[in-house]
Amino acid sequence: MAVSMETLQNLLQQLNTVSPSDMAPLFAATRQVKLDAGETYIREGDSARKLAYLEKGIIRAYAVMNNGDEATLFLRCEGQFIASHDTIIRQRPSRFIYRALEDVIMVEIDYDQLEAVLRENPRLEPLRSYFLQLMLAEALDSIEAFVTLSPEERYLQLLESRGDMVNRVPDKYIASMLGVTPVSLSRIRKRIHSRGKQ
Amino acid sequence: MAVSMETLQNLLQQLNTVSPSDMAPLFAATRQVKLDAGETYIREGDSARKLAYLEKGIIRAYAVMNNGDEATLFLRCEGQFIASHDTIIRQRPSRFIYRALEDVIMVEIDYDQLEAVLRENPRLEPLRSYFLQLMLAEALDSIEAFVTLSPEERYLQLLESRGDMVNRVPDKYIASMLGVTPVSLSRIRKRIHSRGKQ
DNA sequence: CCCCGAAATTAACATTTGTTAATGTCATTT
DNA sequence: AAATGACATTAACAAATGTTAATTTCGGGG
Numbered sequence: 001m002a003v004s005m006e007t008l009q010n011l012l013q014q015l016n017t018v019s020p021s022d023m024a025p026l027f028a029a030t031r032q033v034k035l036d037a038g039e040t041y042i043r044e045g046d047s048a049r050k051l052a053y054l055e056k057g058i059i060r061a062y063a064v065m066n067n068g069d070e071a072t073l074f075l076r077c078e079g080q081f082i083a084s085h086d087t088i089i090r091q092r093p094s095r096f097i098y099r100a101l102e103d104v105i106m107v108e109i110d111y112d113q114l115e116a117v118l119r120e121n122p123r124l125e126p127l128r129s130y131f132l133q134l135m136l137a138e139a140l141d142s143i144e145a146f147v148t149l150s151p152e153e154r155y156l157q158l159l160e161s162r163g164d165m166v167n168r169v170p171d172k173y174i175a176s177m178l179g180v181t182p183v184s185l186s187r188i189r190k191r192i193h194s195r196g197k198q
Numbered sequence: 199m200a201v202s203m204e205t206l207q208n209l210l211q212q213l214n215t216v217s218p219s220d221m222a223p224l225f226a227a228t229r230q231v232k233l234d235a236g237e238t239y240i241r242e243g244d245s246a247r248k249l250a251y252l253e254k255g256i257i258r259a260y261a262v263m264n265n266g267d268e269a270t271l272f273l274r275c276e277g278q279f280i281a282s283h284d285t286i287i288r289q290r291p292s293r294f295i296y297r298a299l300e301d302v303i304m305v306e307i308d309y310d311q312l313e314a315v316l317r318e319n320p321r322l323e324p325l326r327s328y329f330l331q332l333m334l335a336e337a338l339d340s341i342e343a344f345v346t347l348s349p350e351e352r353y354l355q356l357l358e359s360r361g362d363m364v365n366r367v368p369d370k371y372i373a374s375m376l377g378v379t380p381v382s383l384s385r386i387r388k389r390i391h392s393r394g395k396q
Numbered sequence: 397c398c399c400c401g402a403a404a405t406t407a408a409c410a411t412t413t414g415t416t417a418a419t420g421t422c423a424t425t426t
Numbered sequence: 427a428a429a430t431g432a433c434a435t436t437a438a439c440a441a442a443t444g445t446t447a448a449t450t451t452c453g454g455g456g
Contacts, residue, residue, distance in 0.1 A: 063346055071345040073338070085338055089331040122320040132330040133287040139337035140271070140283055146344045146377050147269040148261055150414095151443085170403065179344050184443055186405055191442095348444095349413085368433065382413055384435055 007079060008053045008107055017126045025117050026109075026124060033108045035059075035100040042084050042098040049087045049111035051131070054080050057104030058165065060173055061096050072177040074142065075101070077165050081131045082106070101169055151180045152188045205277060206251045206305055215324045223315050224307075224322060231306045233257075233298040240282050240296040247285045247309035249329070252278050255302030256363065258371055259294050270375040272340065273299070275363050279329045280304070299367055349378045350386045 012023060033052065035041055041059060042050060059082050061073045073096060076082045086094045088111050118124050145154050155178055159166055166174055175185035211218060231250065233239055239257060240248060257280050259271045271294060274280045284292045286309050316322050343352050353376055357364055364372055373383035 063342060065346050071342075073341055073345060085335070089335050122323065125320065125323045128327055129330060132327060132334060136330060136334045136337060137283070137287050139334060139341060142341050143271055143337060143344075144261060144269075146341075147271060147374060148263050172403070176345060180442095181444060182404075183406090183445080187443085190405085370433070379414060380434075381415080381436090385413080388435080 007055060011053075011079075012127065015126055015130055017123075019123075022121060022123050025121055026114075026127070029113045029117050030107050030109045033104075033106050035104040035106075037100055037102050037104075039104075040097060040099045041082075041104075042094055042096070044095065044097050045093045046084070047087055047093050049084060050108060051081065051083045051088065051111050051114060052106040052108040054078055054082060055105045055107065057100055057102040057106075058168060059098055059104060060101050060169075061098050062173075062176070063096050070176065072173045074138070074177060075165060075169060075173065077162075077168075081134060083111075083131075083135065087111075101173070146179065151178050151184065152191065154178050155185065155188055156192070205253060209251075209277075210325065213324055213328055215321075217321075220319060220321050223319055224312075224325070227311045227315050228305050228307045231302075231304050233302040233304075235298055235300050235302075237302075238295060238297045239280075239302075240292055240294070242293065242295050243291045244282070245285055245291050247282060248306060249279065249281045249286065249309050249312060250304040250306040252276055252280060253303045253305065255298055255300040255304075256366060257296055257302060258299050258367075259296050260371075260374070261294050268374065270371045272336070272375060273363060273367060273371065275360075275366075279332060281309075281329075281333065285309075299371070344377065349376055349382065350389065352376050353383065353386055354390070 009020075009023075013020060033041075035057070037057075041052075042048065044064065054076055056078055058075055058077045060075050061082070062070045063073060065071055082098065083089075084094050084096075084098070086092050086096065114128070118128060145157060149157060155174070158174070158178070171185055171189075172182040175182045178185065180188070207218075207221075210221060231239075233255070235255075239250075240246065242262065252274055254276055256273055256275045258273050259280070260268045261271060263269055280296065281287075282292050282294075282296070284290050284294065312326070316326060343355060347355060353372070356372070356376070369383055369387075370380040373380045376383065378386070
């Protein structure tokens with residue numbers, strides 16, 4: 001377990017309610033997982049309850065629609081948690097697929113194991129609330145963007161807030177995350193550029 | 199505190215990890231709140247950290263956009279929790295407004311008080327995870343609808359899943375929650391009806 | 397070095413949505 | 427009964443998006 005978890009450890013130490021020594025049993029239950037670019041982390045129908053912290057790379061969560069097209073729900077990169085929602089918060093097989101867009105290094109824990117650790121170390125409970133709140137805050141930001149911004153404005157906001165990531169990901173995934181087609185995103189980009197140069 | 203909390207009590211008792219006797223200190227910190235239709239529960243800039251369980255009525259959470267228009271983030275009705283997100287999960291003044299669309303009865307607890315109760319009764323911690331997970335699941339469903347469905351399909355889905363509520367709320371709020379204008383929702387309804395009668 | 401395939405762009409057209417404004421509807425008030 | 431105000435519908439036009447298909451770009455594999 002003596003892997004490169006510096007970033008995660010730093011993150012957790014900011015939770016001042018949890019002392020570093022408390023965290024030993026937690027890290028004992030984690031393992032490092034590496035994925036190659038293009039590799040699937042969680043399959044549709046998968047029942048594993050995985051929670052992971054991304055140290056490197058990008059993971060895309062997407063749904064396969066009725067017509068066979070894919071819809072990207074979100075992208076997660078370094079410093080973010082990724083969780084199999086359906087299995088963890090609804091206790092049912094995953095409707096979504098999680099796939100690495102780049103080579104990925106992450107620290108993984110099985111949620112059932114995490115719960116066992118939490119039962120025996122109640123002082124660690126704030127950790128659970130912490131990542132649930134992180135994911136909820138992100139989800140609510142996303143909803144806010146959908147109801148308050150146009151597709152073009154959502155793209156501009158994404159460029160500002162996560163421009164580095166946008167440049168590492170094929171546009172078609174950005175498009176479906178914004179709720180538009182790749183063709184439409186291409187036109188949006190053209191519109192922005194033509195306005196910017198005048 | 200001996201108010202009509204049957205539904206909330208029933209709900210919490212389904213969390214088998216928490217025994218009814220454990221819950222006494224929790225309910226001691228709650229109070230019943232009533233709102234008239236049209237009354238504001240949380241104002242923009244408000245810093246109160248409120249968490250409430252809706253026993254009756256509907257509350258709308260919305261943002262005021264740059265142009266002055268309002269964008270409905272979501273509607274909550276009987277049996278759902280409502281939380282001031284910005285103050286609770288980001289610890290900053292609320293960007294959103296929460297307003298009753300009908301006369302409302304709810305059970306309220308201040309989140310700081312809840313945290314104090316949880317510190318002294320660690321066995322109640324699952325409650326926190328429980329409502330965080332509920333709200334996260336709802337938020338993710340909403341995102342999924344935005345990336346996989348058209349406005350018309352989102353409206354049909356809403357009719358199916360919460361048709362009772364749709365009929366209790368002015369269409370303009372439904373429209374902005376779906377990410378479209380009231381004019382567009384009216385056309386969507388017309389399209390659905392004309393197709394349905396042929 | 398060329399070929400291939402995936403991705404992005406562009407084009408053309410249909411559909412949908414946004415915008416503004418007028419009209420209709422309905423409940424409440426006066 | 428008339429007037430008011432909020433909401434929904436409709437109309438007309440502009441703008442954006444969806445769809446399909448052709449074209450271009452670009453990097454990797456042979």
